[in-house]
Amino acid sequence: MATAYWLLSAHPVPGSAATEWTERGIALLPLGTLMSAVRLPQDLVRAVADRYGREDVDSFLEEVLDGGPVICDPQGDRARYYALVPAGMPTRWRMAVMEWRALGVKCLGLGSYVGVPRPQSVSLEPGTWKSYWAVPMPSAGELCRPLDVARLVAAGRQLTGDEQ
Template sequence: MEWEQHGLALLPLGTLLSAVRLPQRLVLAVTGGTGPSGAVDTALDEILEGGPVICDPDGQRYYALVPASVPDTWHEAADEWRSLDVDCLGRGTYLGVPRVDLVAYAPGGRTSSYWAVPMQSAAMLCAPLSVARLIAAGQHLLAEQAGEEGSA
């Protein structure tokens, strides 16, 4: 019913899956994009090897869906990544999940969240190592950009 009325349903995390919240600026640094787009979505699909990703353009965030155990196993890394606004979301958290047919950015649509990389099957999630590599690459590129801006 939530999907029909709002285009989103709040689903609990931490049992079947968890999510890694990624700030848009980090994703755009890695993909070379300037905002939500098909090109950014295609790059994420390649980088995360088809693992599902939800984009929330209004919140300027992406959510990589990962195995439920990730928030527990990444506890130390997640603490370090908080300065980047990266967070591992698990038990006690709900995620707004778009309808399965919302697979492209539609500015001004009924809901702006969409599947940047659609879920292929319930069992296929993002590989944690691929997500960690994306975060590390983004952290490096953002630091480089900050250095270039500071020296200009």
């Protein structure tokens, strides 16, 4: 419950996110105050997971991001993963974030939003393309460490040969 309340507190209109969860299963939450997000393309994440012989991408992400929360937006063959990170990451990691764009990685902060599934949505619902928690948020405010995300992106860069 604490995690749900923490996430809900990101919405500027009290009660709106809870209504969105009830009606749609996803709440659109603003980024840059409580948290930011690093959007990782499925191809990059799968390349790194495959390199380590891991077929289950969700459990791979849980391991390499040390249990930090990740949302999967399945969208068919264009799936994306959103690693939730501290709000200040887009500013503090500005140079790295600019380099990551060539890989399709984007750091989202102030002025951006992310679709956040209900905390109990921890797997892809059959027959839908609804977002789910690939790695559930372990507790309120516990986010991915930026260095862990950077290491994942660096491994992806190395595997794709994009060494700019």
